Amino acid sequence: MTEDISGGTVGKALAVLDQVAAFGRPVRFAELLSDSGYPKATLYRLLQTLTDQGMLTCDPVTQAYAPGLRLVRLAHAAWAQASLGPLARAELDALSARTGETIHLAQLDGGQVLYIDKRNARNPVDLFSAAGKVGPAYCTGVGKAMLAQLTGPALEAALDRQSFHRHTASTLTTRADLFRDLETIRHSGLAFDREEHEPGIICLAAPILAPGGQLLGAVSITTTTARSSLAALADLGPALRDTAARIAAAAAPWRFPYRPG
Amino acid sequence: MTEDISGGTVGKALAVLDQVAAFGRPVRFAELLSDSGYPKATLYRLLQTLTDQGMLTCDPVTQAYAPGLRLVRLAHAAWAQASLGPLARAELDALSARTGETIHLAQLDGGQVLYIDKRNARNPVDLFSAAGKVGPAYCTGVGKAMLAQLTGPALEAALDRQSFHRHTASTLTTRADLFRDLETIRHSGLAFDREEHEPGIICLAAPILAPGGQLLGAVSITTTTARSSLAALADLGPALRDTAARIAAAAAPWRFPYRPG
DNA sequence: CCGGCTTGTTCCAATATGTGAAACCCAGTC
DNA sequence: GACTGGGTTTCACATATTGGAACAAGCCGG
Numbered sequence: 001m002t003e004d005i006s007g008g009t010v011g012k013a014l015a016v017l018d019q020v021a022a023f024g025r026p027v028r029f030a031e032l033l034s035d036s037g038y039p040k041a042t043l044y045r046l047l048q049t050l051t052d053q054g055m056l057t058c059d060p061v062t063q064a065y066a067p068g069l070r071l072v073r074l075a076h077a078a079w080a081q082a083s084l085g086p087l088a089r090a091e092l093d094a095l096s097a098r099t100g101e102t103i104h105l106a107q108l109d110g111g112q113v114l115y116i117d118k119r120n121a122r123n124p125v126d127l128f129s130a131a132g133k134v135g136p137a138y139c140t141g142v143g144k145a146m147l148a149q150l151t152g153p154a155l156e157a158a159l160d161r162q163s164f165h166r167h168t169a170s171t172l173t174t175r176a177d178l179f180r181d182l183e184t185i186r187h188s189g190l191a192f193d194r195e196e197h198e199p200g201i202i203c204l205a206a207p208i209l210a211p212g213g214q215l216l217g218a219v220s221i222t223t224t225t226a227r228s229s230l231a232a233l234a235d236l237g238p239a240l241r242d243t244a245a246r247i248a249a250a251a252a253p254w255r256f257p258y259r260p261g
Numbered sequence: 262m263t264e265d266i267s268g269g270t271v272g273k274a275l276a277v278l279d280q281v282a283a284f285g286r287p288v289r290f291a292e293l294l295s296d297s298g299y300p301k302a303t304l305y306r307l308l309q310t311l312t313d314q315g316m317l318t319c320d321p322v323t324q325a326y327a328p329g330l331r332l333v334r335l336a337h338a339a340w341a342q343a344s345l346g347p348l349a350r351a352e353l354d355a356l357s358a359r360t361g362e363t364i365h366l367a368q369l370d371g372g373q374v375l376y377i378d379k380r381n382a383r384n385p386v387d388l389f390s391a392a393g394k395v396g397p398a399y400c401t402g403v404g405k406a407m408l409a410q411l412t413g414p415a416l417e418a419a420l421d422r423q424s425f426h427r428h429t430a431s432t433l434t435t436r437a438d439l440f441r442d443l444e445t446i447r448h449s450g451l452a453f454d455r456e457e458h459e460p461g462i463i464c465l466a467a468p469i470l471a472p473g474g475q476l477l478g479a480v481s482i483t484t485t486t487a488r489s490s491l492a493a494l495a496d497l498g499p500a501l502r503d504t505a506a507r508i509a510a511a512a513a514p515w516r517f518p519y520r521p522g
Numbered sequence: 523c524c525g526g527c528t529t530g531t532t533c534c535a536a537t538a539t540g541t542g543a544a545a546c547c548c549a550g551t552c
Numbered sequence: 553g554a555c556t557g558g559g560t561t562t563c564a565c566a567t568a569t570t571g572g573a574a575c576a577a578g579c580c581g582g
Contacts, residue, residue: 001538006570007273008270008273008310008568009269009539009540009568009569010270010274010310010311010314011310011313011314013271013274014331014542015372018331018333018334018335020338021334021335021338021339021342024338024341025342026342028324028558028559029558029559030558030559033558038542039541039543040559040560041541041543041544041560041561041562042541042542044541044559044560044561045540045541046271047273049269049271050271052272053271053272053275054370054371057343061562062557063559066342066343067335067338067339067342067343068339068343069339069343069344069368069370069375070275070279071335071336071338071339071343071411072336072339072340072343072344072368072375072377073282073337073370073375074279074282074328074332074335074336075332075333075335075336075337075340076336076394077283077285077328077332078282078329078330078332078333078336080285081282081286081287081327081328082283082318082327082328082329082330082332082333083330083333087525098421107330109330109331109334110315114330114333114334116333134334135338139354145405147363161484190475208528232551237517259348260289269539269540270539270540270568270569282572290529290530291528291529291530294529299571300570300571301529301531301572302531302532302533302570302571302573303528303569303570303571304573305531305532306570324530325527432537447550463560490562
């Protein structure tokens with residue numbers, strides 16, 4: 001199921017790593033075997049190598065594999081360097097304090113939304129716990145905010161990767177519908193999620209754009225229809241734009257080796 | 262400089278990954294070349310592969326490599342599964358609320374302290390730590406708390422990996438000194454950091470032990486000599502022990518594929 | 523403008539590595 | 553005691569990796 005064009009060994013190893021991580025729980029050899037498509041012996045050696053390397057841990061009694069601590073180490077470095085996370089932290093805190101709502105910071109990765117950081121509606125800081133999660137782009141505020149900034153082949157490629165699965169009654173399920181919404185978003189610089197991903201959950205998102213116009217990521221304010229409304233969210237637009245601009249400013253001095261797509 | 266016994270390709274690739282991550286900033290090919298010991302062509306292909314795989318990003322203009330977003334993705338899974346993080350969260354929040362001081366959660370990884378989570382003090386001080394970061398074991402509260410629980414070859418191995426670099430006047434710089442302190446810690450179940458790592462920073466740590474006595478990790482309360490004292494910290498001992506015990510309890514039902522070392 | 527320098531990329535034959543079918547082992551279980 | 557289903561090991565074979573060396577592409581300083 002996990003497929004890479006990679007003939008290389010490391011490609012396979014990393015695919016296995018992804019697979020184990022994707023399970024979200026310790027996973028036994030046999031489970032991986034059926035899903036991976038690799039022959040028994042190959043998968044076995046791959047797992048062996050990865051555990052030797054500390055990328056995976058294997059409970060000797062359960063014989064279940066889980067991501068290893070080395071990954072946690074690398075994760076930190078990745079988050080600190082490859083993402084907007086550290087640069088945006090202060091601004092997210094500020095926006096969280098000002099609005100009291102849930103805040104998301106995301107980047108575009110392979111046509112999908114990769115959440116980088118988050119502030120919960122109530123609780124203040126929690127580090128990169130929620131970070132690293134991936135979600136769909138076509139039906140989330142941050143996703144649409146970012147897609148709207150893409151053009152030409154990059155946009156095409158990203159749209160091709162959308163599943164357009166219907167999550168709620170208001171999910172945009174066709175490329176045409178999405179494209180129309182993206183037009184609006186591009187002009188307004190703000191994207192609404194009108195319960196398109198989860199019923200009762202609405203959100204307002206703004207893209208984070210480098211001075212040159214290059215897309216860096218997106219911020220969003222999320223709330224519920226029970227507690228707020230699209231109209232009320234719209235009032236937060238300026239604050240949100242402001243936050244996005246400040247993050248962009250913080251990122252400006254940095255040569256950002258990041259190509260969204 | 263980065264050395265692995267690994268003859269395997271993935272081992273080398275991961276070593277390179279570590280290396281890039283360790284730099285903490287985008288790195289150019291030549292810098293890696295000198296430090297890695299690999300021949301030019303080899304390193305080149307390794308980097309190529311890793312960037313292809315999304316584990317690294319390479320700024321096309323600067324030609325500088327940095328950790329890639331794929332690592333951020335993996336981060337989530339790793340933190341959620343391989344660490345005490347999710348299990349301890351509630352307890353850390355509680356302890357943070359009760360004491361108002363900086364709280365650290367750490368695990369032992371390769372003889373070093375791997376910080377898993379953190380709560381900031383109400384009036385935050387600047388100090389060296391964040392989730393996923395690694396630090397020395399011999400001169401930190403959490404480190405010593407954990408080392409004290411090791412015995413026999415595991416302890417030897419861990420001690421062998423300590424650098425015993427002097428950070429402050431009170432740093433324990435010999436194996437013998439540390440060993441003596443560990444004895445005390447083992448008996449009391451609490452470890453003090455008496456400004457051993459950073460001047461003015463003190464801390465009290467307790468190990469997190471599974472029912473069977475297996476070492477899982479450690480929690481600590483950190484403060485400054487300006488604001489508090491070792492004596493005052495000692496008063497928090499029971500609360501800290503309690504927190505550690507609760508985390509251990511939360512972890513008990515979970516088959517923990519984690520061997521400290 | 524041209525050598526000389528550093529930095530990154532490509533070639534290619536030798537070979538160390540990885541491959542995977544099949545055999546094997548071990549623990550439950552019918 | 554034979555059977556089944558995980559998990560581990562073997563081994564002849566294929567191929568991916570290796571790394572020296574040649575090549576291309578800046579970037580000076582003369």
